[in-house]
Amino acid sequence: MSDLLRSAHPVVMGVLNVTPDSFSDGGRYAGLDAAVGHGIEMHRQGADLVDVGGESTRPGAGRVDPETEARRVLPVIRELAAAGVPMSIDTTRASVAAAALAAGVSVVNDVSGGLADPDMGKVVAEAGCPWVLMHWRGHAERMQDLATYRDVVAEVRDELRQRVDEALAAGVAADRIVIDPGLGFAKRAEHNLQLTARLPELLALGYPLLFAASRKSYLGSLLRGADGTARPVGERDAATIATSVLAVAAGSWGVRVHDVRGTADALAVWAASGRPRLAAEGAA
Template structure:
């Protein structure tokens, strides 16, 4: 398949949670046929990768054991691979990642950035596959209390830099690394917006960046009713599309979304308009 890390256009990663408790679609695709059918639909809608996850990482979620996680994802990965669907595995466990790669997955999407399992770097290095290193400070039960920063962008940048250095020291090739700012993971809504507004500072690290805002609670808060009730997850698609296109225009390598069709349609419009890029405010002012 095409080397997605070097893809010339934005990569769209479609979300496929085979879990009973994910924040947006938990339980909808726990059945093998439902999961595979949805994965094929995501590919047909334009997803370059279908990201299969077997453990919920929503705030407050309880951990499951590795055997349960593997039992959820491996049959789905095998079936999707057989159907010609490129798959990434969304896991922080080296054991699960290794089994998933053996079943046909081609990318490891690690929300812990390698911190949760020290053996993950070996698995990725030996496989030679792309590795998404997300900014992370702790598992779901802890993440709310860990959302404390001086300057969130500077702190996330520094901590991602540490994860990159660790991966390189373990022998992972530089051209296999993708970074992710980890929106919503030990982040408040204000942190998420600040990271979104200052993506170029993270891109200065020199690595492709995956942006994953899809349906997250800070979008629901932005779109809350007059009484403060957050917009339900299924009604956050327009906001998801807007954040995704803005991220790509700022230089993001790819976006991770639930509704692939809406995102690919919007990115087609962006491309047809000449793929315009966002410009920092100070630069705009300098040209007036």
Template sequence: MIGVLNVTPDSFSDGGRYVRRSDAVQHGIEMREQGADLVDIGGESTRPGAERVDADTEVSRVLPVIRELAAAGVPLSIDTTRASVAAAAIEAGAAVVNDVSGGLADPAMAKVVADAGCPWILMHWRGHSRQMQDLATYHDVVAEVRAELAQRVDQALAAGVRPDRLVIDPGLGFAKKAEHNWQLTQRLGELLTLGYPVLFAASRKSYLGALLAGPDGSPRPADQREAATIATSVLAVAAGAWGVRVHDVRGTVDALKVWAASGAPRLAGS
């Protein structure tokens, strides 16, 4: 279970809520107490259309929070596409790199991860936030995402990253339309055949808001998508996902406890 902690002013769901260091640290500790195995700290919004910030801004946002949470014993991952930010975050106490570009945005990332020996989450990605939705063109989204993730894995291994350090993520919402997200959900087992743990990250995303649109057709607001997020998380774990990345840790932990206690088997093919 990975808890989301964005220390940005413009992330799609919690932007601006945790800009103050004290608020971010308190929330990170709360998520750990609620059952998060990792707290994922991001200093740059990757929502569709977001403009990039420079590396110095990203570092200035995340490092003070990482240092305080690490000192408090909270296990941390850094959500970044930049090798320099990842290196600084690891030095400050982060234990995992969550790279939404799968190593494509910064060729130096592989060396940072290989040298650190830390886990690396490789997400499927086709371009930065400003233009990524223009790249959501697929013949068979699951087959193509699987093949592109396999390439990212091969490049990581060639750079010296150990295979047991890799996690893959289909990148829901990143160069994906709603129908692509649903197909990846339905056929998650095909990604598992790559032989690597799979992270599923649907939390509060726009395709859930569209699914829950009101009578006037307006999407459900991001902070009112928790039940749908929890449902996707249970479905993903039942299908064999290694983990889920969520904003609402407590609700998701509760739902997964119910699923585990029920004795329900994992889905066929997972």
């Protein structure tokens, strides 16, 4: 999986919510057969990783206990591992991450960046696996109350640097760290757009960056219809693809999306155009 972090092509992470209440597809893949089938299909469509999550992190969502979270994801992980599907686990809990790693995942995607569970760093360090550290200021119930910034890009950059420093102090190897600016997590629409426009400032930290804008509410607000209502979740994929291509062109390592096929197709066209990533140009 270290090869994935050095991938020459943009990594596509497909979202697999094994939950009844996720904002985009809550309940659609809560059953074992549906979840496994969708995971296999996303991998076939071009997902380099299938990101399995058992707890909704949409704004306002309540927490579930770790036993429920593990019970949702582990059977799916075992089946997908048997089918040869590479996976990450979307969790903030060290116990769930450890169980998922033992069951077959190879990457930990932690939306709290290690803040929610002080044992996560130890689990990741011992496993030697990649760890996605997302910018985070609090759990879903109250995170939007924390969306206050003077300069969102500078503050997100500095807070991500702190998370990286903590990960390194826990024994996680520098070449196993990925950062994520946390679009939509304690961020308002204007914050998400500023982060998108100024990604090179985050990339200057020197770590691969995962960009995860897929179907989020700020895209719906941007795409309001003639009646003034926000575009519904199921009609945000074109905007998601646009943001994903922009992020990759700016130098992002990967994108986390619901629509794997559309994203993979768009990135194939971008790659065929011969346009290098901006970060690669700067490195040269």
